[in-house]
Amino acid sequence: xxxxxxxxxxxxxxxxxxxxxxxxxxxxxxxxxxxxxxxxxxxxxxxxxxxxxxxxxxxxxxxxxxxxxxxxxxxx
Amino acid sequence: xxxxxxxxxxxxxxxxxxxxxxxxxxxxxxxxxxxxxxxxxxxxxxxxxxxxxxxxxxxxxxxxxxxxxxxxxxxxxxxxxxxxxxxxxxxxxxxxxxxxxxxxxxxxxxxxxxxxxxxxxxxxxxxxxxxxxxxxxxxxxxxxxxxxxxxxxxxxxxxxxxxxxxxxxxxxxxxxxxxxxxxxxxxxxxxxxxxxxxxxxxxxxxxxxxxxxxxxxxxxxxxxxxxxxxxxxxxxxxxxxxxxxxxxxxxxxxxxxxxxxxxxxxxxxxxxxxx
Numbered sequence: 001x002x003x004x005x006x007x008x009x010x011x012x013x014x015x016x017x018x019x020x021x022x023x024x025x026x027x028x029x030x031x032x033x034x035x036x037x038x039x040x041x042x043x044x045x046x047x048x049x050x051x052x053x054x055x056x057x058x059x060x061x062x063x064x065x066x067x068x069x070x071x072x073x074x075x076x
Numbered sequence: 077x078x079x080x081x082x083x084x085x086x087x088x089x090x091x092x093x094x095x096x097x098x099x100x101x102x103x104x105x106x107x108x109x110x111x112x113x114x115x116x117x118x119x120x121x122x123x124x125x126x127x128x129x130x131x132x133x134x135x136x137x138x139x140x141x142x143x144x145x146x147x148x149x150x151x152x153x154x155x156x157x158x159x160x161x162x163x164x165x166x167x168x169x170x171x172x173x174x175x176x177x178x179x180x181x182x183x184x185x186x187x188x189x190x191x192x193x194x195x196x197x198x199x200x201x202x203x204x205x206x207x208x209x210x211x212x213x214x215x216x217x218x219x220x221x222x223x224x225x226x227x228x229x230x231x232x233x234x235x236x237x238x239x240x241x242x243x244x245x246x247x248x249x250x251x252x253x254x255x256x257x258x259x260x261x262x263x264x265x266x267x268x269x270x271x272x273x274x275x276x277x278x279x280x281x282x283x284x285x286x287x288x289x290x291x292x293x294x295x296x297x298x299x300x301x302x303x304x305x306x307x308x309x310x311x312x313x314x315x316x317x318x319x320x321x322x323x324x325x326x327x328x329x330x331x332x333x334x335x336x337x338x339x340x341x342x343x344x345x346x347x348x349x350x351x
Contacts, residue, residue, distance in 0.1 A: 052315070059312040063264065066271035073090050 015072045022068020029061040086285035087189050088278055092205040093196035105197055106205035113181045113202055117174065140173075147172050150315060154322040160227070164321065167219060172314045175212070178202040179273060179306035183299060188277065203273045206266065213266035216317050224324035236327060261320060265313060272309045276302040 037054045040047040092106035127137050147169045155161035181187070182201020191198040202208050225233045237258075238251035280298050287294030 052311075055308065056312055056315055059268065059308070063268045063271070066268070066275055069275055070090075070271055073088075 011075050014075050018068060018072050018075070022071075023065050026061050026065035026068075029064075030058050033057050033061065086281045088281055089197065089200070090274060090278075092200050092207075095193060095196070095198070104205065104207075105193075105200040106202055106208060109182070109187065109199040110178070110202035110208060112199075113178055116181065117177050120177075121173070143173065143176075144169050147314060151318055154318050156326045160325060164223065164318075168314050168318060171212075171216065171317070172310055175203065175269070175310035175313055176307060178208075179310060180303070182273060182277075183302055183306065189281075201273055201277065203269055204277060206270045209266035209270040210262075212269075212313075213262045216265070216313075217262045217320070220317055220321045223321055227325045228327065233324065236324070261316075265316060269309055269313055272305060276305060 033054055037047075037051070040050075092104040094102045095105050095108055096103055121140070124137050124140050127133075128141065132138055132141070148165050151165050151168055152158055152161050155164075178201065182204060187199040187201060188197050228236075237254045238247050240247040242248050242251060276298075280295050280302065283298050284291040284295040
């Protein structure tokens with residue numbers, strides 16, 4: 001009798017979904033922040049001094065990506 | 077062929093490991109390296125402080141002076157009242173250099189997998205442990221809350237959480253929720269720093285594992301990126317805590333404007349316009 005089904009570790013699929021879903025949101029968010037910053041600089045070149053504040057917002061968004069990355073180590 | 081030389085799995089440590097015991101205290105590799113870093117930092121900065129002169133003389137001293145100046149300008153520009161900001165400058169300068177040096181000293185070769193005690197690395201970056209960053213976060217936010225209460229007064233400070241009278245049940249619930257949101261700043265500050273440092277280490281470990289025999293070549297770009305990210309995270313930790321402090325302190329300076337002052341200014345403007 002043939003054994004058709006093989007036992008696989010399903011957690012790997014979960015890890016893949018976690019990384020994929022967890023990183024696409026922050027990626028879009030950082031893209032939006034960068035796009036808005038470049039748009040603002042294009043309209044008013046004096047706005048380029050707010051790069052530090054844009055980086056702060058990027059760091060706030062980045063925390064979500066890091067949380068998703070860190071939680072794959074919990075799944076076994 | 078190169079695959080044979082590589083390890084079977086990349087060496088990844090998410091948490092710090094226990095090294096030895098002093099009495100009832102378990103000493104982890106992270107705090108052990110933190111002590112070494114503290115000695116290095118104290119020696120370096122006392123050496124620098126003795127060599128600060130009126131005429132700039134270049135070298136390492138000038139770089140650290142530039143860093144101090146940068147944080148001083150940052151704190152000054154966040155506060156509306158310049159005189160009030162000066163007493164907060166020393167703490168934030170210390171915080172910035174402490175986090176920057178802890179992050180950078182965690183990246184130098186020899187920290188991590190190079191020296192092992194049993195299965196665990198002997199050294200680990202100080203900020204690569206959640207306990208360390210949580211301690212820094214709690215001390216910083218405690219300082220921020222204490223300064224805000226001292227600047228604006230306890231009644232006014234707790235009053236600004238409520239948009240209306242706290243006797244109204246809706247405003248009471250909203251105000252308590254607002255207080256909880258305020259308390260999560262400690263966790264978000266410390267988690268951000270810890271995760272950035274730890275995940276940076278993991279990324280370097282993964283890419284040196286993938287490189288096999290040319291590991292230095294593949295890991296170098298990510299190490300350089302980490303140099304930048306570590307400096308950025310130290311800066312962001314400082315700028316966020318300065319902002320949390322500046323919001324409440326600026327709020328309390330605005331309150332000092334009474335209605336009479338405002339009406340006087342409006343009348344003055346009206347006189348200017350008519351004359």
